[in-house]
Amino acid sequence: MSDSPADDADSILACEECLPPAEAFAVVGNETRLSILESLWELDRPAAFSDLRRNVGMSDSAQFNYHLSKLRGQFVRKTDDGYEFRSAGRSVIAAVLSGTLNQDPQLQPFEVDGECVDCGASLVAHYEDEQVRIRCADCGRNHGGYSFPPGGLEDRTRAELMDAFNQRARHLSCLSADGVCPECSGRMETHLFEASEENGFDLDVRVEHECQRCHHTIYSSVGLVLLDDAEVVSFYRDHGIDLNTVPYWTLEWCVTDEYTTVEQAGDDGAWRITVVVPVDDEALVVSLDGDLDVLDAERRPRSAVGA
Numbered sequence: 001m002s003d004s005p006a007d008d009a010d011s012i013l014a015c016e017e018c019l020p021p022a023e024a025f026a027v028v029g030n031e032t033r034l035s036i037l038e039s040l041w042e043l044d045r046p047a048a049f050s051d052l053r054r055n056v057g058m059s060d061s062a063q064f065n066y067h068l069s070k071l072r073g074q075f076v077r078k079t080d081d082g083y084e085f086r087s088a089g090r091s092v093i094a095a096v097l098s099g100t101l102n103q104d105p106q107l108q109p110f111e112v113d114g115e116c117v118d119c120g121a122s123l124v125a126h127y128e129d130e131q132v133r134i135r136c137a138d139c140g141r142n143h144g145g146y147s148f149p150p151g152g153l154e155d156r157t158r159a160e161l162m163d164a165f166n167q168r169a170r171h172l173s174c175l176s177a178d179g180v181c182p183e184c185s186g187r188m189e190t191h192l193f194e195a196s197e198e199n200g201f202d203l204d205v206r207v208e209h210e211c212q213r214c215h216h217t218i219y220s221s222v223g224l225v226l227l228d229d230a231e232v233v234s235f236y237r238d239h240g241i242d243l244n245t246v247p248y249w250t251l252e253w254c255v256t257d258e259y260t261t262v263e264q265a266g267d268d269g270a271w272r273i274t275v276v277v278p279v280d281d282e283a284l285v286v287s288l289d290g291d292l293d294v295l296d297a298e299r300r301p302r303s304a305v306g307a
């Protein structure tokens, strides 16, 4: 491994035969070729020419071969076992299945577990523009919102949908905090802002993760990035709770600032953040730096930290 980013970038081989994006889209922008990719996905194994053609339902062998040949190279490869996906072909099917390209489902708002951290009223999930948003039914306070592709609504009850959303929200914020863009795998940078109410959570301190490659941006609280922290997870486990199954929007230290203290320590103005995570009569006091890396975690009696 080289330490120099420039060396590493140079070491990525240029692809002589790769298609420019517009040509790649043109290749799959054809009903028969999409059917071939869908058939490969349905068959779920390397497929012989004749099996694939039968599955697509095309009797003209020459025509079928023409379309299949267009997909070969970039989207499909031929092996001794038959035709199979290359990664690009699988991505096309994943995009189709996610529903993002051509679906815009509507969902009536519905009540979810938990209560508003401000006023105690019930919480309601809304589905708008491919985002699940959780708001207070009474005062409207935002309890977070994240993208959720339309395909994820299929075959799920409301309860299953919210379980899936809970997992997705953690995954998105934790992956982003670890520096990897959930959309393009580019480099994600994390910044802290003294924030107002206009975006995401109603927080004084907002965490913003922005991809340096595709500019995809995710907002969260400081608490949310701690949901996969080993110390926090084992602290909950010691109290008999599997943190992974707790809806994040029911955790006050995730959706409010009341358990978070931010100071700019030192001459260099570096951030120092403390999050108090209370469970039963104990509290885990977690210290983080401005990159949201955990510096220290200490268990204290809850009464000693006033949480």
Ligand SMILES: [Zn+2]
Residues within 6 Å of the ligand: 116, 117, 118, 119, 120, 121, 136, 137, 138, 139, 140, 141
């Ligand atoms: Zn409320």
Ligand SMILES: [Zn+2]
Residues within 6 Å of the ligand: 181, 182, 183, 184, 185, 186, 211, 212, 213, 214, 215, 216
């Ligand atoms: Zn990105």
